[in-house]
Amino acid sequence: MKENLQEIEDYLLVIDMVNGFVKEGPLADPYISRLIPLQQRLIEYYMRNAKREVAFVKESHNPSSKEFKDFPPHCIAGTEEAKLVEELIKYENKARQYLKNSTSVLFAPNFLDDLEKLKNLKRLIITGCCTDICVLNAAIPLVNYFNQNDKDVEVVVPQDLVETYDIPHIHEREDYNNLAFTLMKQAGVNTEMPKDIQKVLTL
Numbered sequence: 007m008k009e010n011l012q013e014i015e016d017y018l019l020v021i022d023m024v025n026g027f028v029k030e031g032p033l034a035d036p037y038i039s040r041l042i043p044l045q046q047r048l049i050e051y052y053m054r055n056a057k058r059e060v061a062f063v064k065e066s067h068n069p070s071s072k073e074f075k076d077f078p079p080h081c082i083a084g085t086e087e088a089k090l091v092e093e094l095i096k097y098e099n100k101a102r103q104y105l106k107n108s109t110s111v112l113f114a115p116n117f118l119d120d121l122e123k124l125k126n127l128k129r130l131i132i133t134g135c136c137t138d139i140c141v142l143n144a145a146i147p148l149v150n151y152f153n154q155n156d157k158d159v160e161v162v163v164p165q166d167l168v169e170t171y172d173i174p175h176i177h178e179r180e181d182y183n184n185l186a187f188t189l190m191k192q193a194g195v196n197t198e199m200p201k202d203i204q205k206v207l208t209l
Contacts, residue, residue: 007059007102011123014059018052020045020101021063021111021134021141023094026087027171028135032078034087035171037179038135042093044167044207045133049097051206062090062098063114063134063144066105073108110143112151121151129160131203133167138186141168146193153194163190164199166207 008014023045025031028038052058065081066088067073081088083105090098106114132145145163152159165187172179187197199207 012125015128016058017130018060019132022065023134026081028091031080031087033080038169061102063104063111109140112147127159131162136170137168138170138182142186145190145195149194162196165197
C-alpha cells in the first residue's frame with residue numbers, strides 16, 4: 007500500500023472478489039472465478055510501480071443491512087462469505103481496502119476522502135463483480151464525481167475483467183452484462199481493454 011496518494015496516477019479497484027460472490031452463499035457463482043488469474047497478473051503489475059495503487063472493495067454487511075430487503079442475506083461482516091477469495095489473500099495487506107454495506111463503494115468509509123487525495127490521478131480501472139450491480143454502481147458515480155470536480159480522470163471497465171452471476175430465465179449473465187456495458191458507455195465509462203493492460207494479461 008502506497009503511503010502518499012498524491013503520487014498515484016493509476017488506480018485499480020478490485021470489486022467484490024469475496025467468497026460470497028465467487029465460492030459460497032446464495033449469491034455466489036463459481037463462473038466468476040475465471041477472473042482470478044487475470045486479476046493476479048494485473049495486481050502484481052500495479053504493485054510493481056510507485057505511481058500505481060491497488061484497492062480491494064469488499065462487501066461487508068451489517069447483520070440487519072437494509073439491502074437484505076432486496077437481496078438474500080450475504081457477505082455479513084466477520085463471516086467466510088465476506089472474506090477475499092483465497093487466491094487473492096496474499097495481496098490483501100499490500101493494498102488499500104474499502105468495506106461497503108451497499109452496492110456502491112462511493113459511500114464506503116474513507117473512499118471519498120481518499121479520492122480527494124488523488125490529486126494526480128489519470129486513470130481508474132475496475133475489475134470484479136457484479137457487472138450490472140456493484141461494478142455499474144461504482145463506475146457511473148465515479149464518472150459523475152470526476153465530472154463534477156472537473157478532473158480529467160478516465161474510468162475504465164474492461165469487458166474481459168468483470169463478470170456477473172447467472173440464474174437461467176431470471177438473471178441471464180450475457181443479457182445483464184450487455185445491458186451494464188451499454189449503460190456505462192452512455193455515461194462516459196471506457197469499456198475497452200487498454201493496450202498496456204492487454205499486454206500484461208497476455209504475457
